[in-house]
Amino acid sequence: KNQVEQSPQSLIILEGKNCTLQCNYTVSPFSNLRWYKQDTGRGPVSLTIMTFSENTKSNGRYTATLDADTKQSSLHITASQLSDSASYICVVGSGSARQLTFGSGTQLTVLP
Amino acid sequence: EADIYQTPRYLVIGTGKKITLECSQTMGHDKMYWYQQDPGMELHLIHYSYGVNSTEKGDLSSESTVSRIRTEHFPLTLESARPSHTSQYLCASSEWREGGYTFGSGTRLTVV
Numbered sequence: 261k262n263q264v265e266q267s268p269q270s271l272i273i274l275e276g277k278n279c280t281l282q283c284n285y286t287v288s289p290f291s292n293l294r295w296y297k298q299d300t301g302r303g304p305v306s307l308t309i310m311t312f313s314e315n316t317k318s319n320g321r322y323t324a325t326l327d328a329d330t331k332q333s334s335l336h337i338t339a340s341q342l343s344d345s346a347s348y349i350c351v352v353g354s355g356s357a358r359q360l361t362f363g364s365g366t367q368l369t370v371l372p
Numbered sequence: 373e374a375d376i377y378q379t380p381r382y383l384v385i386g387t388g389k390k391i392t393l394e395c396s397q398t399m400g401h402d403k404m405y406w407y408q409q410d411p412g413m414e415l416h417l418i419h420y421s422y423g424v425n426s427t428e429k430g431d432l433s434s435e436s437t438v439s440r441i442r443t444e445h446f447p448l449t450l451e452s453a454r455p456s457h458t459s460q461y462l463c464a465s466s467e468w469r470e471g472g473y474t475f476g477s478g479t480r481l482t483v484v
Contacts, residue, residue: 264414294472303378303462303475304415349414362414 262287264363266350272369277340281366283333283350291359294351295324295335298365304349307335340370375399378463378476385453385483393448393479395463404446405473407462408432415462421446453483 264285273279285293292311296304308317308324310333316325321338337344347365354360376397385391397404402423407415407430417430421440435457436450446465450457460480464473 296475301478301480303464303477304473305475306472309472360417362416364412364414367412 262352262354262359262361264350264352264361266348266363266366268366269364270367270369272371273340275340275342275370275372279337279340279368281335281337281348281350281368283335283363285331285333285350285352285361285363287331287352287354287359287361289354290328290331291353291355293324293326293333294353295322295333296349296351298347298349300346307348337368340368342370342372344368345370376463376465376474376476378461378479380479381477382480383482385481387454387483389453391450391453391481393461393463393481395446395448395476396444397446397465397474398444399465399467399474400443401465401467401474402443403466403468404440405464405466406430406436406438406446406448407464408434409460409462409478411460419448453481455483457481457483 267282294309295307298304310326323336326333347367349365350363352361379394404421406419409415416432418434419438421427460478462478463476466473
């Protein structure tokens with residue numbers, strides 16, 4: 261069964277600090293890995309998409325890495341801001357709509 | 373501005389009522405999706421469409437139905453709402469299967 265596991269489940273950091281969120285997956289075949297940011301009560305917003313051949317991708321203060329050999333990905337947030345408080349969701353695609361596996365997210369809280 | 377819109381944002385309705393959740397996108401995307409998400413949990417695909425007059429069921433069994441008569445419109449209907457249908461429903465669209473998804477803000481449905 262395809263699975264995406266994220267850690268930690270929740271994280272609290274102080275404004276200005278960096279943090280790294282983890283994503284481990286057992287999805288086959290692998291097509292792409294996506295990171296989304298979801299504010300409470302809103303729909304997810306895409307941060308990055310990486311294919312098998314990419315091992316890093318940045319979007320502003322967000323940098324995602326992918327190790328397809330170990331089936332791990334991380335999302336690094338630099339110089340966190342209060343607006344970064346949200347759930348961060350890792351999603352692994354296998355090539356069709358039915359084969360998009362979602363993680364349950366890491367809930368990040370940034371405190372002043 | 374290209375976007376995806378869901379209405380209503382919140383809906384409280386009695387058991388047995390028929391409801392339709394609206395989803396419209398202005399991006400001209402062929403592919404559209406409906407996801408169900410319970411608080412703190414992962415998204416589950418309930419319906420998807422790859423174009424006009426094309427609809428398929430997703431991985432999560434759902435008593436809802438969808439239609440795709442126009443490219444921009446993908447409504448979801450519950451013929452007889454039950455308390456077990458209480459959840460957040462997210463609509464999304466994408467330009468191609470491997471592309472990033474654009475999500476709506478969601479409809480939070482409560483059936484009492």
